[in-house]
Amino acid sequence: MATADIVDGGPPIIQASERRLGLPTNILTGIVLAAVGYWAGVQVGNGFALNDALNTGVLLGYTFASIMFLVGIGFANYPLARLFGWRVTSQPSGDDHAGPWRYLNLSLDHKVIGVQYLVAMLIAMLFGGIGAMLIRTSLLVPDPPIVAPDKYLTLVSMHSVMMVFVASAAIVGPFGNFFVPYMIGTNRMAFPRLEALSFWLVPPAIVILLAAPIFGGFQTGWTGYTPLAEQADQGFDSYIVGFTLIGLALIVSGVNMLTTIITLRAPGMTWTRLPIFVWGVFSASILGTFAAPILAAALAMQAMDRTIDTTFFISSAGGSPYLWENLFWFFGHPEVYIFILPAFGIVLELLPHFARKPLWGYRTAVVGLLGVTLLSWFVWQHHLFLSGIAPALRPFFMFSTEMISIPTGIVFLVAFGTLWQARISMTVPMLFCLGFLFNFLVGGLSGVFLSDVPSDVTLHGSYFSMAHFHYTIVGGEIFAIVAATYYWFPKMTGRMLNQTLGKIHFWWMMIAFNLAFMPLFAAGLLDMPRRVSTYAVNLQTLNVWVSIWAFILFASMLFFAFNIIWSWFFTFKVAPANPWQARSIEWLMPTPLPRRNFEKIPVFTSGPYDYGNPSAKPVADLGGPPDSGRMGGLGVEPAPS
Amino acid sequence: MSSSPLRRTDRTHAVRLLVAWAVLTVIGIFIAMQVHLPPGDQSHQAGDETWLLQFMTILSVPVFVGVVLFIVYSVIAFRQKGPVLEDGPPSRGNFRIQVAWVAVTAVVVLILAIIGIDELSTTSSGTNFASSSQPALAAVGSSAGHPLRVQVIGQQWWFTYRYPDFGGVETTHLMLPVDANVEFHITSTDVLHSFWAYQLGIKADANPGADNITYVTTLHTGSFTVRCAELCGLWHGHMADTNGAVLTQDAFAAWIAQVQKDGADFNLPPYAPIYFPSPAVKGS
Numbered sequence: 008m009a010t011a012d013i014v015d016g017g018p019p020i021i022q023a024s025e026r027r028l029g030l031p032t033n034i035l036t037g038i039v040l041a042a043v044g045y046w047a048g049v050q051v052g053n054g055f056a057l058n059d060a061l062n063t064g065v066l067l068g069y070t071f072a073s074i075m076f077l078v079g080i081g082f083a084n085y086p087l088a089r090l091f092g093w094r095v096t097s098q099p100s101g102d103d104h105a106g107p108w109r110y111l112n113l114s115l116d117h118k119v120i121g122v123q124y125l126v127a128m129l130i131a132m133l134f135g136g137i138g139a140m141l142i143r144t145s146l147l148v149p150d151p152p153i154v155a156p157d158k159y160l161t162l163v164s165m166h167s168v169m170m171v172f173v174a175s176a177a178i179v180g181p182f183g184n185f186f187v188p189y190m191i192g193t194n195r196m197a198f199p200r201l202e203a204l205s206f207w208l209v210p211p212a213i214v215i216l217l218a219a220p221i222f223g224g225f226q227t228g229w230t231g232y233t234p235l236a237e238q239a240d241q242g243f244d245s246y247i248v249g250f251t252l253i254g255l256a257l258i259v260s261g262v263n264m265l266t267t268i269i270t271l272r273a274p275g276m277t278w279t280r281l282p283i284f285v286w287g288v289f290s291a292s293i294l295g296t297f298a299a300p301i302l303a304a305a306l307a308m309q310a311m312d313r314t315i316d317t318t319f320f321i322s323s324a325g326g327s328p329y330l331w332e333n334l335f336w337f338f339g340h341p342e343v344y345i346f347i348l349p350a351f352g353i354v355l356e357l358l359p360h361f362a363r364k365p366l367w368g369y370r371t372a373v374v375g376l377l378g379v380t381l382l383s384w385f386v387w388q389h390h391l392f393l394s395g396i397a398p399a400l401r402p403f404f405m406f407s408t409e410m411i412s413i414p415t416g417i418v419f420l421v422a423f424g425t426l427w428q429a430r431i432s433m434t435v436p437m438l439f440c441l442g443f444l445f446n447f448l449v450g451g452l453s454g455v456f457l458s459d460v461p462s463d464v465t466l467h468g469s470y471f472s473m474a475h476f477h478y479t480i481v482g483g484e485i486f487a488i489v490a491a492t493y494y495w496f497p498k499m500t501g502r503m504l505n506q507t508l509g510k511i512h513f514w515w516m517m518i519a520f521n522l523a524f525m526p527l528f529a530a531g532l533l534d535m536p537r538r539v540s541t542y543a544v545n546l547q548t549l550n551v552w553v554s555i556w557a558f559i560l561f562a563s564m565l566f567f568a569f570n571i572i573w574s575w576f577f578t579f580k581v582a583p584a585n586p587w588q589a590r591s592i593e594w595l596m597p598t599p600l601p602r603r604n605f606e607k608i609p610v611f612t613s614g615p616y617d618y619g620n621p622s623a624k625p626v627a628d629l630g631g632p633p634d635s636g637r638m639g640g641l642g643v644e645p646a647p648s
Numbered sequence: 649m650s651s652s653p654l655r656r657t658d659r660t661h662a663v664r665l666l667v668a669w670a671v672l673t674v675i676g677i678f679i680a681m682q683v684h685l686p687p688g689d690q691s692h693q694a695g696d697e698t699w700l701l702q703f704m705t706i707l708s709v710p711v712f713v714g715v716v717l718f719i720v721y722s723v724i725a726f727r728q729k730g731p732v733l734e735d736g737p738p739s740r741g742n743f744r745i746q747v748a749w750v751a752v753t754a755v756v757v758l759i760l761a762i763i764g765i766d767e768l769s770t771t772s773s774g775t776n777f778a779s780s781s782q783p784a785l786a787a788v789g790s791s792a793g794h795p796l797r798v799q800v801i802g803q804q805w806w807f808t809y810r811y812p813d814f815g816g817v818e819t820t821h822l823m824l825p826v827d828a829n830v831e832f833h834i835t836s837t838d839v840l841h842s843f844w845a846y847q848l849g850i851k852a853d854a855n856p857g858a859d860n861i862t863y864v865t866t867l868h869t870g871s872f873t874v875r876c877a878e879l880c881g882l883w884h885g886h887m888a889d890t891n892g893a894v895l896t897q898d899a900f901a902a903w904i905a906q907v908q909k910d911g912a913d914f915n916l917p918p919y920a921p922i923y924f925p926s927p928a929v930k931g932s
Contacts, residue, residue, distance in 0.1 A: 152885075156882040156883060156884075156885070157882050160879070160881075160882065160884075226879075226881060226882065227879065228879050230879075232839075232840050232878075232879070234838065234839045234840070234856060235839040235840065235879065235880060235881055238839065238881065322855070322856045322857030322858070323856065323857065327857070328840060328855055328856070329855070329858075362726070362736060363728075363733065363734065363735045363736050364735070364736035364737065364738070364739070365738055365739070365740050367739060367740065367741050368740075368741035368742075368746055369740070369741070370741075371741065371746050393842065393851050393852050393853055394853040394855070394860070395834075395852065395853055395855055395858055395859075395860030395861075398768075401768060402761075402764075402765045402768060405761060405764050405765065405768075406757075406761040406765075409757045409760050409761050409764075410757055412753055412756075412757055413750060413753045413754055413757060416749065416750070416753040417746075417749070417750065419715065420745075420746065420749045423718055423722075424739075424741065424742070424745070426718070426719075426722040426726060427658075427661075427722070427726070427739075428655070428658065428661070428726060428736055428737055428739070429722065429726045429736040430726065430727070430728045430729075430733075430734045430735060430736045431722065431723060431726050431727050431728060432728050432733070433723065433727070441719055441723065444715065444719055445715075445716065445719060448711075448712065448715045448716070449712075452708045452711060452712060455704060455708070455760065456701065456704050458760075458764075459700060459704070459760060459763070459764040459767075460764055460767070460768050461693075461696055461697050461700050461764060461767040461768060462697055462700045462701050462704060464693070464697060464849060464850060464851045465686060465687050465697050465701065465846075465849060465851070467842075467851055467877065468842055468844070468851070468877035468878055469877065532685065532686050533686070534686070534844070534846040534873060534875060536844070536875055536876065536877045536884075536885070537877075537879070538879045538884060538885075539884060539885030540884075540885045541885040541886055542885065543888075588733055617738070618735045618736065618738065619735040619736050619737050619738035620735075620738045
């Protein structure tokens with residue numbers, strides 16, 4: 008019985024025998040098989056191609072390569088073993104590999120996956136950031152452009168898609184996977200293989216996106232509007248496959264998070280004790296689960312238009328570009344709340360710990376997060392206000408968009424209530440949380456300008472809207488990610504990030520970000536459209552200013568990376584178990600963390616934010632209930648047939 | 649753990665914040681009113697948008713000032729004091745404040761939506777669809793008669809304009825008479841574009857196979873810039889024309905007559921509401 012090892016807790020551990028496949032499954036095998044898969048896909052695709060554009064070969068090549076990569080690192084072992092009745096071996100380590108090597112390989116341990124995600128996201132952010140720097144370099148001169156227009160637009164497109172990858176996964180991936188199981192008191196996620204899959208879909212997506220320039224890049228931006236996409240070379244196939252992989256990662260991660268949070272909460276972890284960060288992950292997972300399938304379907308239609316000559320989006324042959332616009336934004340607007348809801352969760356999670364007060368209006372905050380989740384399905388056509396949609400629809404979408412300010416306002420109210428009469432420690436994570444509040448305020452207010460149709464007429468598609476969403480995503484989400492990194496890094500890696508460098512990083516990043524992006528509102532008001540490789544000569548001073556501060560902003564992120572590398576690998580002092588003296592359960596764990604989260608499933612006895620109450624018990628009793636053998640949280644896998 | 653005697657009461661903090669907020673808001677609104685916002689007053693629509701942008705800027709001042717002030721004040725007044733980490737009061741919420749907050753944001757949202765919908769309805773009205781084949785020039789575009797129809801055709805990478813009321817002649821610069829209702833029919837022959845006449849305060853997407861209609865009522869003569877506001881390929885950024893102009897009625901009549909005369913040499917396809925692109929050549 009393979010389940011025998013599971014019952015005593017610890018990470019899930021079933022792995023099929025490696026030898027049955029005839030080759031060891033690890034990342035090197037994965038890379039080799041991916042190359043073979045790519046070659047095979049190209050041969051098959053080009054053999055069957057209905058037109059001479061070679062899209063079929065590239066699309067199948069990427070698809071086969073992704074599948075073979077997953078097979079190579081070991082995702083097929085378990086299903087194949089079950090399918091053919093091979094012996095299933097159990098390895099109590101939770102993964103097949105030992106030491107640091109396991110961080111480069113398939114692991115079913117949520118702690119390993121969290122660290123894998125964190126590093127992968129930082130690397131992807133570096134690629135996206137380099138793209139941004141090249142864009143800003145090109146915009147130092149209005150005309151002729153430093154970078155040729157096709158290269159420039161490829162840079163814009165790759166920067167945007169890469170950063171969308173990062174923004175979709177960079178909170179739920181590293182911090183959700185790592186801390187949600189602790190926060191709800193379980194040793195594992197509900198579907199550990201899906202959790203691993205949600206990570207291992209990301210590296211192929213990044214590599215495939217980075218391969219786009221080999222085939223001429225793509226000049227469509229992250230929206231991929233047809234018919235422009237129809238004109239694009241095979242570089243656009245990177246967009247289709249890469250984005251599909253990220254969509255799949257969102258789906259599997261969403262399903263897994265929802266199931267885990269609903270079913271694996273430990274005794275005493277009631278819905279009203281759930282840390283607000285878990286609520287943020289929960290709301291984003293609802294959106295990921297239900298919005299990403301629409302993206303995947305729409306991308307499949309694009310792929311068919313490009314390969315087997317369907318005409319879903321080709322107006323001259325009975326299709327419609329409007330169909331793509333609607334499908335894309337029906338996914339796309341929930342998508343931006345997939346970015347920001349976990350960020351709300353992080354900020355509201357950290358504020359009580361550093362204000363030393365309970366989260367003020369906890370239930371209202373939950374209503375606010377779920378309110379955003381609900382409303383986000385009803386606003387997508389504000390991206391299409393000027394597209395020629397039925398005019399009668401515009402008042403509805405204008406109103407629904409403006410309604411979003413109500414639940415968002417609740418988030419600010421809860422933050423204010425928590426800060427009121429508080430005892431604030433100005434730690435590095437707290438600084439970034441306060442920076443988030445300021446930046447998101449600017450992003451939110453500028454969003455109201457864009458939500459009203461008449462003012463949107465002037466602002467739509469201009470640098471104003473570009474500045475707006477960078478304020479919400481960079482100033483908002485990225486600040487929250489940085490806050491979370493400073494906050495949880497000691498628990499994730501066992502090393503404190505240097506706090507003095509952290510304070511320098513905050514002021515550096517905050518000032519550079521605002522000085523870089525605030526003038527872009529003015530650029531938009533002065534009729535500079537987005538995604539242009541050239542611009543009016545009178546805007547050169549403004550653009551040079553923005554570029555210089557953007558370079559300084561990028562340098563602040565390199566400084567952050569330096570702090571991470573330095574503190575992680577070159578300081579040899581183990582971090583204290585609870586450096587922030589916070590109440591929540593992850594800080595009751597020892598540092599470094601044992602492989603098994605809980606020897607006994609904990610019983611939660613009070614809320615995580617019970618500050619100022621001298622009689623409050625610790626958040627959980629780690630001794631566990633007397634009879635916790637098969638209680639929720641242990642995650643017993645169903646016995647094999 | 650009761651709050652230490654050095655801590656001030658809720659009331660003291662609230663009064664200070666309110667006074668500071670009121671003073672700073674007044675100053676902020678005064679500054680906001682000095683800001684010159686686009687798109688200006690060349691058309692009725694542009695005037696409305698300028699007013700709305702101004703209104704929203706002023707409306708956002710109290711919100712911006714309030715939030716920033718609160719953050720700064722909290723950081724100063726509600727800091728940890730002393731070496732020992734101290735807890736704050738265990739307040740978990742105040743139902744009345746929460747209800748009041750939601751009510752206030754809801755009212756602001758409602759006001760914004762009502763203003764927006766009102767602007768939207770006046771923008772779309774003011775035109776009259778009285779059909780008349782080839783109206784006399786004097787009647788075309790006048791506020792009483794048939795609106796002047798202009799077809800905007802987006803192409804990689806420029807806009808051309810056809811005037812169906814004048815035999816469907818085609819030009820590369822957009823000229824409009826002053827004091828006229830203009831009905832734009834925006835379409836494309838290849839990819840999506842967005843027709844953005846900045847000073848006129850209009851923007852609408854150009855879609856192949858679709859006729860997107862928008863209206864403008866010109867009020868003042870002067871030049872304007874036309875740009876493309878939807879990514880349309882390589883030379884998207886170069887798709888700009890600063891030579892558009894609102895002319896006097898007489899100047900417009902002279903100009904269109906000249907265009908008609910020059911255009912007689914060209915063999916344009918017949919005017920149609922939409923033009924389909926030739927089937928997309930894949931993978932060029």
